[in-house]
Amino acid sequence: MTTSPGATAATGTRRKARTALVVGGGVAGLTAARDLAAAGLRVTLVEADDHFGGAVGAHEVAGLVLDSGAESFATRSDAVPQLLEDLNLSDRVVSPNPAGSWLYLPEGAMPAPNTGVLGIPADPAASSLRPALGRSGIARARMDRMLPASVGAGEKSLGSLVRARLGARVLERLVTPFVSGVYSTHPDELDVDAVAPGLRAGLREHGSLCAAAGALRAKSPAGANVASLDGGMNQLSERLVRDVESRGVKIVTDYDVIALDRDPRRPGWMVIQRQPQNGDKTAVARGELLVMAADGPTTVRLMGGHLPDSQRYSPKPGPRVALATLVLDCPDLDGAPRGTGLLVSSDVEEVRAKALTHSSAKWAWVQREAGEHRHVLRLSYGRADAGSDTVPPEVALPDGHLISLAISDARTLMGVHIGPEQLVGADVVRWHTALPRTDVGHSKRVNDFRRAIKDVPNVIAVGAWLSGTGLAAVVADTRQQVAKLLRNHGYETPAQRD
Ligand SMILES: Cc1cc2nc3c(=O)[nH]c(=O)nc-3n(C[C@H](O)[C@H](O)[C@H](O)COP(=O)(O)OP(=O)(O)OC[C@H]3O[C@@H](n4cnc5c(N)ncnc54)[C@H](O)[C@@H]3O)c2cc1C
Incomplete structure (x- = not known):
């Protein structure tokens, strides 16, 4: 194993790292950047997209600002509540309607x-x-x-x-x-x-x-399994961005990291970024510490040259999903006929959605913003058929066709008349890399990867592909990994400081 110029810990004379690079600006990368900056490091955060937050973002449909991806967090641990408290968002935490969800089986809908x-x-x-x-x-x-x-x-x-x-x-x-x-x-x-x-x-x-x-x-607290924020989970990303900016983190969007290497001039790492929006212009960013917070296939590809036998850890690309959000003027939905929404059995043929969330029944703030008799339904597409690695056909449909399918599926699932004449607005959001594929062998690949990266100095990797899907797992693991990295470099951890 090669050693980096900064890896002198064994001699007990390690110089305290002063700079850090974070690759990937989803919740994992933003949280890592925050904790590194809170410890006193100068941090650069690089994101390929034109905005931060990854799977936790917003979109506007019929004048409503709604969550485009994650819409809640699991309350089984205090990781997310703690982060929300650090960000002064605790007073916005809300619980879902306790009505609960329904199932749609071949014989019909049932609680x-x-x-x-x-x-x-x-x-x-x-x-x-x-x-x-x-x-x-x-x-x-x-x-x-x-x-x-x-x-x-x-x-x-x-x-x-x-x-x-x-x-x-x-x-x-x-x-x-x-x-x-x-x-x-x-x-x-x-x-x-x-x-x-x-x-x-x-x-x-x-x-x-x-x-x-x-x-x-x-082991989870009594009551609802999940909670959210009044105004949507997208505020978590927005507040994290504001917080890291206020801590002096240099944030860079629209830069796709295409390679990373040890810095030949000083201890640490350098990443090569490409700016597709700007004629593929390239630029270099440096940091003594590196946090990889991209998806699994990207992280393993970029880290590959620094890990022995990296093919072993390489996860398959994650499943593709598409979410169709419908805003409808539909008084028949006022009584929330299917509670907070439905999960659909894969044996059902007359519906292609895999789930429907009645967002305006689930979250009081959505109903408040939508107004009387107006409803928000979010249908998810990308059913998992056993043994299939191909893109589900519904996910490949053009937006207009998917919205028509969503209206028809919503009518069947909700059991009330829903037609195009009631549609006030609609949007389709597609997710390609945000869900890791946790297929058999995944936990072994993750353990092997974690063991291997431990031997590479001054770098850690975080994100849903390692911690498990969901904000509770991602936030808890990211903060633990960053705290360990900081302790290894002689810093107080943010948890001790805050
Ligand atoms: C549709 C959907 C709904 C969900 N709903 C919930 C929910 O209700 N509750 C819940 O707890 N969880 C939910 N999840 C899961 C949760 O959102 C994720 O587990 C979590 O947000 C993942 O965070 P992350 O930072 O690890 O990854 P991501 O959010 O995927 O962020 C990774 C970031 O890295 C960037 N990146 C990738 N490659 C590069 C590169 N080469 N250079 C620079 N940047 C790069 C990406 O652009 C992205 O912004 C949902 C996920 C999806 C997709």
Whole structure:
């Protein structure tokens, strides 16, 4: 392993790094830049897009400013609430309408039963499971408590584990709609240790998958599993940008980092950036410390030359999703006929959406902004069919066609008349790299990558592909990794300072 000019820690004479580079300005990169600047470093943050925030952003539809990507955060840890407090956003935290969500199965719509995690029931005998599972499905699920703990314990995919313990009906009618809605990947392809760390250990401990799911759920605070901000999660990105600017972070947008290398002139790193908007002009930025906060394939490609056998860690590109947002004048939706929205089973043929969020029923602030009888529906496309790596056909549709499909899907899912004449505005947002593909083998690749990057001086990597999807995981992991980097370089961590 080569050593960088700055890697003199072994001798105990390391010079304190004074500058840092952060590549990627999603929530992970922005949080990293903030914590590095708070510790006193001069930071440069480079983002390929023309705006910061990555998957946490805003778009305007019919005069309403709405979330274009993430719309909530999981309340199972205090990582996001702590960051919101640091950013003076705590007073805007809001809970969703407790009405809960629905399922759309081949026989129609029904309220979704309460489950432990990932659609796995905590109590297989609960009567709320009856409509979705039927008698035989419940009888099979209850076998979980009688099977030896070893059954399914060796399965690596969420789908195989659930099928082995609880049967095909729980998998197809509860877990697949949930997982497809969140990860855009079929459970048979999902790495169980990546999406539900602790679930297999819980099975060994409790001897039942339902009990393990219940134990994971019990670790979350009581009440709603998620919360958001009045005005939308996009304010998190906006406030982070303002905060890093006020701390003197040099922020650069529209620069795609295309290569990175050790700085031959001084300790640390240099990145080569290309500006596609400006005739592919290139520029170089330098920093003694480097935080890679881009998606997985980009990070491994850029770090490749500095890691042994980098092909081993390279994640596949993530699933593609498209979100169609409809703003409708539709009094029939005033009563929120499907609670906060629906998750759609992949066995349903008459609807192509994988989920629908009734945003104006879920979040009081959206209803307030929209006004009387006006509703916001957000439909997600990009169903995960097992074994398929191709772009889902709906995601490839032109915007106009996708909006027409969304109107028709919304009518079926909501069970009320919804037609183009009620449409006040619509928008389509497409996400290509924001969701990591957490396929079987992902957690091993992540562990191997983390071990390998530890040997490369003055660099860390953060982001959803390493921490797991979702703001709670991304924020917690980023702050831990940055604190460790700072401690290794003789700094107080931001947590100690704040
Ligand atoms: C549609 C959608 C809905 C979601 N909903 C929720 C939700 O409700 N709740 C929740 O908790 N989570 C949700 N998530 C997940 C959550 O938003 C993400 O896990 C989190 O925002 C990821 O943050 P990140 O910084 O790791 O990655 P990203 O947000 O993807 O940021 C990575 C950044 O790196 C930049 N970049 C990439 N390559 C380069 C390069 N070569 N040079 C410079 N910059 C580069 C990208 O442009 C991007 O801005 C959702 C995700 C999506 C896509």
